[in-house]
Amino acid sequence: MLSQSPRFFLLLDATTRGCSVAVMEDNQVLVSLAMHQERTSSSKLTVLIEQAIRLADLTLADLSGVVVGKGPGSYTGLRIAVSTAKGLCFGLDIPLYGVDSLAAMAADAQKRMPVTTARPILLAPMIDARRMEVYTGLYSAAVGELVAPVEALILSESTWDDWVVEYDIWFFGDGAAKVRDLWLGRPGFYFVDQPVAPQAEMYVEAGFAKIQAGLAENLVAFEPYYLKEFFTPMPKKK
Secondary structure: OOOOOOOEEEEEEOOOOOEEEEEEEOOEEEEEEEEOOOOOOHHHHHHHHHHHHHHOOOOHHHEEEEEEEEEOOOHHHHHHHHHHHHHHHHHHOOOEEEEEHHHHHHHHHHOOOOOOOOOOEEEEEEEEOOOOEEEEEEEEOOOOOEEEEEEEEEOOOOOOOOHHHOOEEEEEOHHHHHOHHHHOOOOOEEEOOOOOOOOHHHHHHHHHHHHHHOOOOOOOOOOOOOOOOOOOOOOOOO
């Protein structure tokens, strides 16, 4: 049961390029800010947090919890966002809630899908994982459930050929640009025209559901969902 007094939550994301921050009162967004740059740094995220809290006419002490996009996505961005969120929660003694970034993208794209179609629709959010690899999964547009596992997938012309026998698949996210020319126009393969990228304000619905259910993370054990190991290339010999 919800408290009678307002509860304020900070939402953070640094899954892809740049970072974003939102403040919500229960499940309503009060402020949403984003910084679109190639790389995320802790200083940039801190600046956005300070601005968002100020615009919401709050202080950090007013927060009842923090919601963070846990990935998959950029190794550096996720590390910064999660470590910042954990630091705030430890310092303020408030709970932390982790939200799946791909699921949030799928839920956002679901609102843009046709109401009725000849065939059932699957949603394929894609986050760039370098070269021809993406972080992705397939979600049912009808019920929002995951129907194919989240994975780091190397794309090819034949990827998901078996699925389009029964379904229309809609692709979106920065990873979808890699295969737009490869798949555009093929029966069953479609692309969402508007940009769909993980943003802090996308986490309102899933975050608030976790808040209501009391599904806070273990602050000590919680780690980003990297999905694959971080790879640092060896320096070339002189």
